[in-house]
Amino acid sequence: MGDKFELVIVGGGTAGWMCAAACAAKLDPTRFRVRLVESEEIGTVGVGEATLPQMKDFNDFLGLDEIEFMQATQASFKLGIEFINWGSEGDRYVHPFGTFGRPIGEADFFSYWIRAHRAGTAAPLSDYCFPIVTALQNRFMLPSGDTNDVRNAFAYAYHLDAFLYARYLRSWAEARGIERVEGRIVAVEQDGERGDIAAVKLASGTRVAGDLFVDCSGFRSLLLGGTLGVDLEDWSHWLPCDSAQAVPSVRSEDFTPYTRSTRRKAGWQWRIPLQHRTGNGYVYSSADISDDEAAATLLANLDGEALADPRVLRFKAGKRKQAWAANCIGMGLAGGFLEPLESTSIYLVQMAIMHLLALMPSEPSIDPALPAELNRVMDVEYDRIRDFLILHYIANEADAPLWERVTAIDLPDTLAGKIERFRHRGHVQAYRDGLFGPPSWQAVFVGQGIEPRAADRLADVLPAATVNERLQNLAATIADAAASVPSHADFIARYCPAPAP
Amino acid sequence: MTNAVQRVAVYGGGVAAAMAALAVSRAFARLGTDVVWIDTGKEPAPHAALVAPPDLATFHRLLGIDEAALIAGSAATINMGQQFARWSGGDGAFLHAYGDAGSAFASLPFVQHWTRARQAGLGVALEDFCLAAAAAKQGRTGSLRESATQQAVKQGWYLDAAGYARLLRAACERADIRIVSGAGAVVHPNGGRLDRIDLSGGEQLDADLFIDADGALIAALDPDGAAARPGFCDRLIRGSAPAFDPLPLYGRVVAHSAGWLAMVPLADRTAIEFAYDSRLLSDADASGALAATIGRAVDAGSPVALEAAARPRPWVGNVVALGPAAGDAPPLDGGELLLLQLAIAQLVLLWPIDRATMPEANIYNEEIAGTWARVTDFTAQHFRLNARIGEPFWDAARAAPVSPELASKIDLFAARGMFAHFNHEAHVEDSWALVMAGHGVIPRSFDPQALLVEDRALMAEFQRQLRAVASDVHAMETHAEALRRMRG
Structure with a gap:
């Protein structure tokens, strides 16, 4: 046992158990010993959680059974996010898990849409997107598997109870050899020479030593921020919301296969439908509204009876300057926080886990190229998401003090100029890595009222009548296909009904 | 499209000007865009050969260049990769x-x-x-x-540069691109843009967009825009040796105590490039060193200076510099054709919407700077x-x-x-x-x-x-x- 590489995960929320499960699935138990330290005294921040399609990849990577997982977490399906009142009061659009249209000619579909839209002959962009049309009718199906079928051109994610997900992964990981250590951490021992973390000490007096520590301790960032003193890079000047109130409500008739985000005076409200209830919350800037008023606003805007009193959460937008310092990697809230406007929390945990597995040190003296790469790629992930979130904020009417401020902020260099480029010709830079490809930017730009004045000139080669005919045919094909899809509620009831809690 | 780019002038010679004129014409002539090639008459250097990475084979389909024509017109052979020999000391090699x-x-x-x-x-x-x-x-x-x-x-090509340039020129002619002589042309910059080029025959050519494959146009707008990049060799000798039989499917880059030597297999000869540092090997000794490394007779030209400059901003005003005008490509790995092709493709992708403002220049310069760096x-x-x-x-x-x-x-x-x-x-x-x-x-x-x-x-x-x-x-x-x- 002394020869094994010792990995210690600190904290047993969603991040900790996701990491433990991945280690159980992918690390050779004869060479790695993995322990997770958690305390039943410390609650987790688990609320109704919306995710991205990458989560299915993660579950598949572990080898989880989708039906069993959905039943265990009260999960429902998600085809995108509906944004209400973003841009201007009364606007609504969906950011889908899929692309718009299909190939028409040499240019990309979006360029043809711009051209026809400018000529007044196009339907709304959303009519050319199967997952949007389907989602807005509260219908759902799994991708058909036929690449010529519009009903195959989408991905899907889940709404789930993150607390139940952690519990489910715990039993899965423990069954596969991960050791759980119960106890509250009262002290952290550092190695004198390099400042590495040597062990954590529990209230019981037990000492848990390790070669590598994964900090999943939540906002406290016990090891990374606390012991190692890695500061938070503060992004609250761009993303000023610093509080949230969360409350579950009775499941409503409106069982949407999408998350809903409604812009409000001092922030925005989420709605996440699970099988057994609906998760709700108001993310707000405490400078612009009192906690009481925020709670009242939230409770006044539920579509089902509240099942508890609203719970307050405090946070600050930002990212730890290094995700991996010394022999400690921070994941989840211990590594940074970005508000859940684009459901990126679990995705960021997943990315940190996948990179850590591939970059796992093979000996206690850590090759510096390994943390350097993990920090570089996590920075890319955080920066991309941050810019995409800021985009949602800045493209709005300045109709309340918060919105007056955010629409006038100085943008990060990486975002500056993007809006003008999109207006000029629908230009969106395509990245190799990281979240949010061109269809996501197109959805949010157009959805929040930023429309291109012109398109790629190659889109002008086809005759207008041909373009119009192909657009009409596509919209009709999508409408017909959507009509054949079962309701989300029926699909879930047949496919993965969860027991009443 | 009242403000669309309607007239395009390509300035330069050789491969870069012809390829740019052909690509732009094939993409935009259908929209009424008129392309003129002002041929400066600059031809590829004697003995020069080109290493085309596999990406070019795909690009040729867009250009309408077929394989049979390449084989017939540019002594083309198939390029499956490059062998590097003696880079680790000893006679070892890898492919x-x-x-x-x-x-x-x-x-x-x-x-x-x-x-x-x-x-x-x-x-x-x-x-x-x-x-x-x-x-x-x-x-x-x-x-x-x-x-x-x-x-x-994946397969690329080895190409005789002069033959390839002729082939592209013939394709331009077939595409009805007007080709005029640039000898004695006078360039007229004005307020950060190029107004027109006066040809020696008296014609005044004004265009909405100028594509510069020569360097004279961009230098007129942005005289201080070229920066020297550090290079290892300052001299280059090009030559030819008899063709290999059978023809190899890969070229060879041999490290030498004062530089490196590249052998490019063509159908009718083996093209040689010998780059060296003149502080370590005199021009007088270079041809002997070349022959000794090759181990066979070489018909070699005289040493020429090997430059290494780059333009961080190849698109300024209404002038886009590409090919040699944008800088000297890395000398190995087919960098020259790869960068040329990527530059032309990027220009077509970002074809300006509004001839008066062209904010695409900033996007293009960012993309090309990134591509050059990688x-x-x-x-x-x-x-x-x-x-x-x-x-x-x-x-x-x-x-x-x-x-x-x-x-x-x-x-x-x-x-x-x-x-x-x-x-x-x-x-x-x-x-x-x-x-x-x-x-x-x-x-x-x-x-x-x-x-x-x-x-x-x-x-x-x-x-x-x-x-x-x-x-x-x-x-x-x-x-x-x-x-x-x-x-x-």
Whole structure:
């Protein structure tokens, strides 16, 4: 046992158990010993959680059974996010898990849409997107598997109870050899020479030593921020919301296969439908509204009876300057926080886990190229998401003090100029890595009222009548296909009904 | 489109001007865009040859250039990769082939398993698991309908530069592009843009957009825009030797104590480029050193100065500089044609909407700067990773600064056999793996997920892959058969 590489995960929320499960699935138990330290005294921040399609990849990577997982977490399906009142009061659009249209000619579909839209002959962009049309009718199906079928051109994610997900992964990981250590951490021992973390000490007096520590301790960032003193890079000047109130409500008739985000005076409200209830919350800037008023606003805007009193959460937008310092990697809230406007929390945990597995040190003296790469790629992930979130904020009417401020902020260099480029010709830079490809930017730009004045000139080669005919045919094909899809509620009831809690 | 670009003038000669004129005309003549090529008459240097990476074969389809015409008009042969010889001291060599560095296995890149096996004493080189490399070395090429390896085998070209330029010019003529002589032309810049070019015959050519493949137009707008880049060699001798028989499927780059020597196999000759540092090898001694390295008669030209400059902002006002006007491409790995093609493709993609403002220039300059940096990194790795210890030229090359991105790539590969990806990568990761491993970088550790495969299963998989490579090679066609098939 002394020869094994010792990995210690600190904290047993969603991040900790996701990491433990991945280690159980992918690390050779004869060479790695993995322990997770958690305390039943410390609650987790688990609320109704919306995710991205990458989560299915993660579950598949572990080898989880989708039906069993959905039943265990009260999960429902998600085809995108509906944004209400973003841009201007009364606007609504969906950011889908899929692309718009299909190939028409040499240019990309979006360029043809711009051209026809400018000529007044196009339907709304959303009519050319199967997952949007389907989602807005509260219908759902799994991708058909036929690449010529519009009903195959989408991905899907889940709404789930993150607390139940952690519990489910715990039993899965423990069954596969991960050791759980119960106890509250009262002290952290550092190695004198390099400042590495040597062990954590529990209230019981037990000492848990390790070669590598994964900090999943939540906002406290016990090891990374606390012991190692890695500061938070503060992004609250761009993303000023610093509080949230969360409350579950009775499941409503409106069982949407999408998350809903409604812009409000001092922030925005989420709605996440699970099988057994609906998760709700108001993310707000405490400078612009009192906690009481925020709670009242939230409770006044539920579509089902509240099942508890609203719970307050405090946070600050930002990212730890290094995700991996010394022999400690921070994941989840211990590594940074970005508000859940684009459901990126679990995705960021997943990315940190996948990179850590591939970059796992093979000996206690850590090759510096390994943390350097993990920090570089996590920075890319955080920066991309941050810019995409800021985009949602800045493209709005300045109709309340918060919105007056955010629409006038100085943008990060990486975002500056993007809006003008999109207006000029629908230009969106395509990245190799990281979240949010061109269809996501197109959805949010157009959805929040930023429309291109012109398109790629190659889109002008086809005759207008041909373009119009192909657009009409596509919209009709999508409408017909959507009509054949079962309701989300029926699909879930047949496919993965969860027991009443 | 009241403000659309309607008139385009391409200025320059050789390959770059003709390729740009042809690409722009094929994309936009259908929209009424008029393309004029002001031919400066500058032709490719005597003996010059071009290394075309596989990407160019795809681009040729957009240009309407077919394989039979290339073979007939530019002495073209198939390029499956470049061999690097003597870069590690001694006579050792490796082949950077355009293909896969082994087949992925157990959901992990092959390099991870290979690293693990190397640590356990395996002596087989990474390139032996690469179908394209094995095939090229045995004179086999082509694609298989049923492949045991399922590996990609990509093919580029070796081209005679003068023949290729003539072929592109003929394609311009067929596309009805007006070609006028640029001899004695006078350039008229005005307020950050180019107004017009006055031709010696009296014609005043004004255009909405000028494409500069020469350098004179961009220099008129942005005289201080070119910056010198550090290079290792300051002299170049081009020459020709008799063709190899049979024709090899790969070129060869041989390291020499004062520089390097590239051999490009063409159908009717072997083109030679000998680059050296004149502080270490005098011009007088260079031709002797060249002949000694080649080991056969060489018809060589005189030494010319080898430049290394770049323009960080190739698009200024209404002038877009590309090809040699945008800077001197890295001298190996087909960098010249790769960058030219990517620049032209980017220009077509960002074809300006409004001829009066052209904000596309900033996007283009950002994209091209990124592409240049990554393509330059790929060639810089050879110099960084050379192991000719104790030779002044190569010690200096190894110690020369590299970009932080290249440093990260090398560090990470050396540590873990993984790739630090950046935006604008122009070479696939398997090419990086084959080159870094070829230069002797064996990763120090591997992804621990590889340990879930048992030793015996891993050995069986390695044997399976080597057998699959051998059987695929056996089923492929020879170089001569492939050329005959493509000639039609």
